Amino acid sequence: MIFGTDLAGMLLGGVAAGMVLFIVSVGLSVTMGLMGFVNLAHGGFAMLGGYAIVLAMKHWGFGFLPALAFGFVATAAVSVAFERLLYARLYRAAELDQVLFTIGLVFIMIASVTVLIGPENQPLPLPAMLQGQVDLGVTRYRTYSVVLIGIGVAIVLGLWLGVERTRMGAQIRAAVDNRRMAESLGINIDRLFTVTFALGSGMAALGGGLGAEFLGLDPQYPLKYLVYFLIVVAVGGLGRVTGVFYAALLIGVLDFALKKYLPQGGTLFIYALTILLLLWRPQGLFGGKAT
Amino acid sequence: MTAPSPGRAAHPAALALARRHRLRAWEPIPWVLAVAFYFAFPRHLGFGTELLITVLFAISLDLILGYAGIVTLGHAAFFGAGAYTVGMLAKHGIWTEPITGLILAALIAAAVGLGSGLVLLRTRGLTLLMLTLCTMALLEEAANLGHAYTGGFDGLDSLPIAPLFGVFDFNPLYPRTQYLYVLAALFLCFAFVRTLVYSPFGQSLTGIRENMLRMHAVGAPVRTRLVVCYTISAAIAGVAGGIWAQANAYVNLGTLGLDRAATVLIILVLGGHGRLYGAFIGAVAYMVLSHFLSKIYPTAWQLGLGLLLVVIALFARNGILGIGEAASRVLGRR
Numbered sequence: 001m002i003f004g005t006d007l008a009g010m011l012l013g014g015v016a017a018g019m020v021l022f023i024v025s026v027g028l029s030v031t032m033g034l035m036g037f038v039n040l041a042h043g044g045f046a047m048l049g050g051y052a053i054v055l056a057m058k059h060w061g062f063g064f065l066p067a068l069a070f071g072f073v074a075t076a077a078v079s080v081a082f083e084r085l086l087y088a089r090l091y092r093a094a095e096l097d098q099v100l101f102t103i104g105l106v107f108i109m110i111a112s113v114t115v116l117i118g119p120e121n122q123p124l125p126l127p128a129m130l131q132g133q134v135d136l137g138v139t140r141y142r143t144y145s146v147v148l149i150g151i152g153v154a155i156v157l158g159l160w161l162g163v164e165r166t167r168m169g170a171q172i173r174a175a176v177d178n179r180r181m182a183e184s185l186g187i188n189i190d191r192l193f194t195v196t197f198a199l200g201s202g203m204a205a206l207g208g209g210l211g212a213e214f215l216g217l218d219p220q221y222p223l224k225y226l227v228y229f230l231i232v233v234a235v236g237g238l239g240r241v242t243g244v245f246y247a248a249l250l251i252g253v254l255d256f257a258l259k260k261y262l263p264q265g266g267t268l269f270i271y272a273l274t275i276l277l278l279l280w281r282p283q284g285l286f287g288g289k290a291t
Numbered sequence: 292m293t294a295p296s297p298g299r300a301a302h303p304a305a306l307a308l309a310r311r312h313r314l315r316a317w318e319p320i321p322w323v324l325a326v327a328f329y330f331a332f333p334r335h336l337g338f339g340t341e342l343l344i345t346v347l348f349a350i351s352l353d354l355i356l357g358y359a360g361i362v363t364l365g366h367a368a369f370f371g372a373g374a375y376t377v378g379m380l381a382k383h384g385i386w387t388e389p390i391t392g393l394i395l396a397a398l399i400a401a402a403v404g405l406g407s408g409l410v411l412l413r414t415r416g417l418t419l420l421m422l423t424l425c426t427m428a429l430l431e432e433a434a435n436l437g438h439a440y441t442g443g444f445d446g447l448d449s450l451p452i453a454p455l456f457g458v459f460d461f462n463p464l465y466p467r468t469q470y471l472y473v474l475a476a477l478f479l480c481f482a483f484v485r486t487l488v489y490s491p492f493g494q495s496l497t498g499i500r501e502n503m504l505r506m507h508a509v510g511a512p513v514r515t516r517l518v519v520c521y522t523i524s525a526a527i528a529g530v531a532g533g534i535w536a537q538a539n540a541y542v543n544l545g546t547l548g549l550d551r552a553a554t555v556l557i558i559l560v561l562g563g564h565g566r567l568y569g570a571f572i573g574a575v576a577y578m579v580l581s582h583f584l585s586k587i588y589p590t591a592w593q594l595g596l597g598l599l600l601v602v603i604a605l606f607a608r609n610g611i612l613g614i615g616e617a618a619s620r621v622l623g624r625r
Contacts, residue, residue: 032417036416036417040486061321070407070565084604086601089603093418093604094608095362095416095417096356096362096564097604097608098418098604099362100555100556100557100560100600100603100604101363101601101604101605103553103597103600104596104597104598104599104600104601104603104604105597105601106596106597106599107593107596107600108594108598108601109595109597110593110597111590111591111593111594111597112594114590114593115594144611148375152383155519161375190605193335225550226549227424227425227549230421230424231421231425234417235377236422240322264436267384267432268429268432268433268436269430271425271429271432272429274421274425275422275425275426275429277422278418278422278425279413279414279422282414282418282442283418
């Protein structure tokens with residue numbers, strides 16, 4: 001019985017962490033799949049959004065949900081400006097230039113946040129409703145993690161329906177599979193990309209805010225978790241919403257379990273597994289075609 | 292040797308190809324400056340040593356990035372492998388002689404490069420980027436875990452390094468010996484790399500960078516060339532790491548970190564990649580700026596560095612040397 005509770009707790013904690021990873025990484029996966037753009041600054045948008053959400057709640061008296069909506073919209077708007085003014089110039093550029101440009105962007109974001117807000121960690125002020133524990137029948141668990149899982153499931157369902165059932169979703173799938181062909185059919189890839197980039201950054205903002213509970217939120221955030229976001233995307237496959245979902249859950253649970261039972265060498269296993277997996281399937285575990 | 296017909300040999304293109312590897316008049320300048328630095332700034336030799344090591348590390352990256360076109364975010368893996376080889380051998384009293392220690396560092400780093408290169412270089416693009424990053428993270432984590440051997444998070448300090456040739460002591464406070472020792476190592480490695488990139492082997496690397504498909508089509512052993520180049524580059528990075536550990540008498544996890552890998556990439560691109568001397572220009576520009584700015588305004592330095600990177604990526608893809616070349620072309624046309 002104790003083992004059962006342990007297992008349930010581990011699964012819940014891991015799944016909640018996985019949800020945050022998913023919410024942050026899904027935009028990265030879709031934009032990389034669409035344009036092949038190596039966007040190392042994606043975590044930066046998650047950080048900016050996280051700060052917008054936390055500051056809105058702490059200083060401007062926003063409620064939890066309005067703050068989330070504000071973070072989403074503000075980050076999406078900022079990211080569109082970045083995309084149109086800067087990213088768009090580098091779509092046809094070499095990978096190296098994209099890497100340098102986005103690393104530079106990360107540095108700028110880190111320095112600006114440090115100067116404007118300060119280097120300290122910003123805790124997320126949870127509303128009273130989400131604090132404490134909730135009885136789930138098998139086990140009692142932190143309410144916030146359970147809510148997080150609910151939000152994650154709602155988002156993945158929404159995204160899945162959006163990608164599978166809407167016109168824009170079909171265009172995204174077409175463009176990920178074969179960009180040239182999609183362009184020949186009259187799909188406006190540039191506009192499609194701007195919209196997905198904005199949505200993806202907005203999602204990252206939500207993830208940055210929602211995940212501030214256990215990932216923390218400080219100016220070093222985009223560099224600290226860069227490898228994790230990239231691993232999720234690489235394992236899930238570029239441009240695959242469901243693939244990224246499974247990969248995020250897998251890595252969330254694995255990371256949580258390893259940190260608990262192997263607090264020393266946990267991350268070592270994740271890196272090693274990722275390397276082996278990418279050698280076996282360079283297109284990712286759930287990716288379709290070889291890239 | 293059969294002499295080519297005089298008409299063809301006199302063609303400007305043939306002449307340019309035949310003379311490509313010749314020593315240009317300005318090429319001794321960096322070395323003269325480096326020796327002059329020794330006499331002019333005896334109080335700043337620590338900084339000078341660090342600068343020369345950075346140049347060496349950047350040159351090793353130039354070989355794979357600038358010439359073979361392999362984009363890697365994990366080059367510090369080899370720097371760290373070399374540094375930890377020297378550090379662990381010295382700390383546990385197995386081997387403290389500096390020159391053979393460096394050779395060992397190069398061999399270990401080359402082995403890491405060969406092993407990872409054999410598997411990683413089958414992939415390209417984002418997957419390759421991820422794999423280099425993960426390999427480095429893996430080594431960093433392993434070094435963190437093996438406390439008993441590597442000192443874990445704290446690293447290994449006060450490494451006992453035997454005097455050079457049994458005579459010249461490594462004094463961390465007056466790094467005269469270190470400076471000349473590093474300069475000599477840099478010169479040897481640079482001469483080797485310079486010869487290599489102008490050799491037919493180096494030509495084929497450039498070919499692979501420019502058009503991999505065509506190199507396959509003309510029958511060049513693309514993967515073998517890439518793996519060999521990757522291994523050589525790893526060995527040189529290992530020398531840089533080993534010499535860093537010897538000069539500073541310590542080694543820590545930072546030698547294996549993303550910070551170091553990103554910094555050397557930035558330095559090389561700032562100076563201009565695929566140009567040999569870009570590593571010198573980039574390292575001097577970066578180190579001098581960071582030496583003065585980061586002490587006064589660390590955050591402003593990061594902001595400036597970020598802006599610099601964005602500007603380079605958008606407008607000056609060939610770095611400072613690229614700007615110089617463009618300027619000299621414009622002036623030459625008049």
